Amino acid sequence: FLDWQDRRTCVLFGDGAGAALVVPSDGKAGVLGVSLHGDATKLHLLRIEAGGVRLPASEATVREGLHFLKMEGEGVFRAAVPMMERATREALAQAGLAPKDIDWLIPHQANLRIIRPLAARLGVPEERVVVNIDRVANTSTASIPIALDELVRAGKLKEGQIVALTAFGAGAAYGTVILRW
Template sequence: MKKARIIGTGSCVPEKVMTNYDLEKILDTSHDWIITRTGINERRIAAEDEQTSDLATRAAERALEMAGLSGSDIEYIVVGTITGDYPWPATACIVQNNIGAPKAAAFDVSAACSGFVYALDAAVKQIQAGAIKRALVIGAEVLTRAIDWQDRNTCVLFGDGAGAVVLEAQDGENGVLSTHLHSDGAYLELLYQPGFGTRHPATTQGLAERIQFLRMQGNEVFKVAVRSLSEVAFEALEANGFKPEDIDLFIPHQANRRILEAAAKRIGLTEEQVFVNVDRYGNTSGASIPLALDEANRAGRIKEGDLVMFDAFGGGFTWGSVLLRW
């Protein structure tokens, strides 16, 4: 069976930077309060004319450039996002047209902050089955348009961005070793966006109640997130006969530093094994892992043969891990 190997990475973030000191001017908060509780110093904010598909397209183009390919070489495009340009059609279809990929099937995956891991699983399975040779997997969000800027407990957490990988079917030991996905809808109301779907269509009353914005019960999410991230990491290690010390680079969903540190400690990882950039980008939801991966890759933090793990947790609840040999 062929392995799905990452042969190109790319990312894109908006130019606008919003620091904690900027937030002090519009909220009853402080830099010290935010940095102490989240580890976030700044985040990127999309321009008014900048859409999720724009960020996704630029990230995809950079991943293709690294892979030495063009859109016409891609057969399968999956975008993990909860902030697509439209409710439908899929943002992936917009990207497919933008990059000139006439042969590619294209669709979105909605799994919140686990979106990239879920999307990657879908593409990997297609390659393993022999159905396709090359795929483009993207995580992209403009989440700052789905948060309530009057809610200081949530709006300080999030930012916008996109990351992408090109997968290719290859022989050999390098590539994705396994993927592990889970969900539990019983926790839905701990982290969700109440409106405007078919349950709560757009109304004047809904707008007044601000149900179009994300809602989160942070303390409860923290507990479940740390437990789920650690358990699914152990699941991937055990499935492949490895131990925590075997991991060369652990790239978790960049939710906040407290969650990252607690999960890493529970797994038994050292600080040197864990890649963190949440301080500069905030929580970019489905974009966080591929954005971090591209940054780590271009900085030379990963070398051929390294054992790399992705670990994600998001609303739904959804969570999952990916273990791969670089």
């Protein structure tokens, strides 16, 4: 989905995979709050125009490059921070928590220009924000599972801690899950 001729997008992405196993908990660990949204007014900011059910792939769509990712970077930046902040505050409220209760913020690793202002707006200190984009780039949907795995492997995530996983992506979908580890 990357157009190697479009330097605004092709250099941003890394490659990776991640998964998390969710199982029933008999203790206090688990999902405490969830907030999921989509904003159709921002669909144009990050999109792939063809290849789906709305405009199936064809010789013409491939020839015209409509299957490549299109992004309006400044618009994504302006939208992503308030989207993720909103979802995080909603999920925290659902859990009966406040931003000060977050032990670890694990945001989608899209861009440091998004991660830093988000953390600042939530009042989460830099040392409690997991960042790996500087090492693995934007691994898209794998970015949060990879960052979570790195935090666990480093021995930093402790039982009972509150973790906020927050993301946004194509189609202007965004959301947050609050976990007690």
